[in-house]
Amino acid sequence: MARRIDVxxxxxxxxxxxxxGDPPKTGSAPPASGPGGDLPGVLLLHGLMxxxxxxxxxxxxxxxxxxxxxLDQRGHGRSDKPPEGSYTRDAYVDDVEAxxxxxxxxxxxxxxxxxxxxxxxQLAAKxxxxxxxxxxxxxxxxxxxxxxxxxxxxxFRAWPVPxxxxxxxxxxxxxxxxxxxxxxxxxxxxYAEVMAESPDGWRPVFEPEQMLRSRETWVYDAHWEELxxxxxxxxxxxGLDGELGRAEAQEMVRVLPRGQYAEVADAGHLVxxxxxxxxxxxxxxxxxxxxxx
Numbered sequence: 172m173a174r175r176i177d178v179x180x181x182x183x184x185x186x187x188x189x190x191x192g193d194p195p196k197t198g199s200a201p202p203a204s205g206p207g208g209d210l211p212g213v214l215l216l217h218g219l220m221x222x223x224x225x226x227x228x229x230x231x232x233x234x235x236x237x238x239x240x241x242l243d244q245r246g247h248g249r250s251d252k253p254p255e256g257s258y259t260r261d262a263y264v265d266d267v268e269a270x271x272x273x274x275x276x277x278x279x280x281x282x283x284x285x286x287x288x289x290x291x292x293q294l295a296a297k298x299x300x301x302x303x304x305x306x307x308x309x310x311x312x313x314x315x316x317x318x319x320x321x322x323x324x325x326x327f328r329a330w331p332v333p334x335x336x337x338x339x340x341x342x343x344x345x346x347x348x349x350x351x352x353x354x355x356x357x358x359x360x361x362y363a364e365v366m367a368e369s370p371d372g373w374r375p376v377f378e379p380e381q382m383l384r385s386r387e388t389w390v391y392d393a394h395w396e397e398l399x400x401x402x403x404x405x406x407x408x409x410g411l412d413g414e415l416g417r418a419e420a421q422e423m424v425r426v427l428p429r430g431q432y433a434e435v436a437d438a439g440h441l442v443x444x445x446x447x448x449x450x451x452x453x454x455x456x457x458x459x460x461x462x463x464x
Contacts (some may be wrong), residue, residue, distance in 0.1 A: 173227065178273045180245060180266035182257060187249035188270055189223045190240045191230035211303075211462065212276030215241040216267065218285025218310075219382055220375070222248035222365055228447050229282070236462070237280075242270055244287070246381045248365075254378075258385040263290045268298055277301035280461060282454075284308040284443065285414075289389060296400035304461045305405040306454055309413040309440050312398050312423050315390040323386060326350065327379040333372025337363050340373055357445045395426055404429045404464075406457040410438030410445060431457060 176188045213233055215226040223241035233239040243250040245266055246258060256262075267290055271277040281302055283291035288310035295302040329349065334340045345351065345359025366373040405427045409415040411434055424430035433453040438445040 173224075175249070176240070176274065178242075178270045180250075180269050181262050184245050184253060184256060184262075184266065185251045186245065186266060186270060187223070187243040188240050188274060189230075189243070190238070191227050192234035192239070210236070210238040212271075212274070212279035213237045213239045214267070214271060214274075214276055214279050214281050215239065216244065216281065216283040216287030216291055217241070217247065218283075218287050219386060220247070220365055220377060221284065221287070221361075222376070224248070224364060225284075225361065225444065226282075229443055229451070232451055233458075237458075238276065240270075240274055240276060242267065244290070246385060247377055252378060252381060258381055259388050260290075260293065263385070264293045264297060267291070267294050268301065271301050278303040280304040280306070280458065282306040282308070283310070285310050285440070286385070286389070289394060292401050292405070293394070293397050295403055295405075296397045299402050302403050304403050304457070305401060306457065307405060307407045307423070309409050309415045309442050311415050311419060312394045312426075313419060314393045317391065320383070320387055320390050324383060327383070330379075333369060333374050334366065335372050337366065337373060340366050355439070355445075358439075358441060361441055361444050398423060399426050399428070402428055404431070404457070404461060406431045406433060406454060408433045408435065408442060408450075408453055410435050410440060410442040412437075412439040413442060414440045433457070 174190045178186045178188050180186045215230055217225050223243045226241040230239040230241050246252045271279055278301055281291035288307040291305055295305050340363045341359035344362035345356050346354045365376055367376045407420050407423050409420045424432045435442050435446050435449045435453050443450045
């Protein structure tokens with residue numbers, strides 16, 4: 172089950188937050204921790220092109236001991252996608268700040284994948300009072316550069332949209348996509364979840380142009396300085412076949428004042444989707460340490 176909670180982000184953008192649990196916690200937006208609540212809050216942030224539902228298995232697992240909420244970030248999922256809206260780093264960070272305050276989750280644990288992880292650590296640096304712990308999943312701190320942005324632009328152009336069926340979506344992203352080195356059914360399922368049926372077939376729920384606009388606000392810059400400003404305990408998790416290399420991940424841990432490291436075997440960039448049980452095993456000790464602190 173999932174309960175939708177609408178929150179208002181920067182510039183009045185409407186954001187859809189989803190509370191997962193069996194059943195979800197009752198009430199409109201009860202405080203999750205501190206004087207008014209009894210369950211510590213967790214906010215989960217998807218990566219570029221993702222959506223809150225990608226976190227559903229993790230959030231349901233967390234809900235036994237946490238109030239776990241996943242956010243559809245602007246331009247994604249069921250949240251607003253204003254054509255002329257702001258897709259800057261500040262906008263994404265301000266949205267999460269507003270969501271934490273409106274949901275009554277803070278101080279919360281932030282769990283972010285890829286771009287969502289960058290947003291999480293930028294907010295942790297900006298508002299340490301709102302973040303008591305941080306999990307960074309397969310996101311690099313180094314600059315990726317113009318070649319990376321060009322590659323992504325060409326990749327979007329290669330998508331054979333519209334897809335006739337969801338089976339075609341799964342096959343293309345799981346097998347036929349030139350970026351796929353070997354068949355990956357989990358990747359196919361991941362992308363099937365961000366498609367919606369239209370009169371001519373299945374298309375993404377997001378606008379690729381907005382995704383590129385979001386991405387260009389962070390790929391040209393390194394983010395080590397903000398990482399060094401994160402004061403809360405932080406776990407850096409990578410898949411062995413992901414985009415974050417071991418050397419860079421370990422350097423991120425070194426730069427973080429209270430950094431820890433974990434890796435998940437047989438996982439690529441979509442760590443929590445590729446190997447959900449191993450992902451949970453990697454983060455559980457860290458979460459337990461925060462509860463015991």
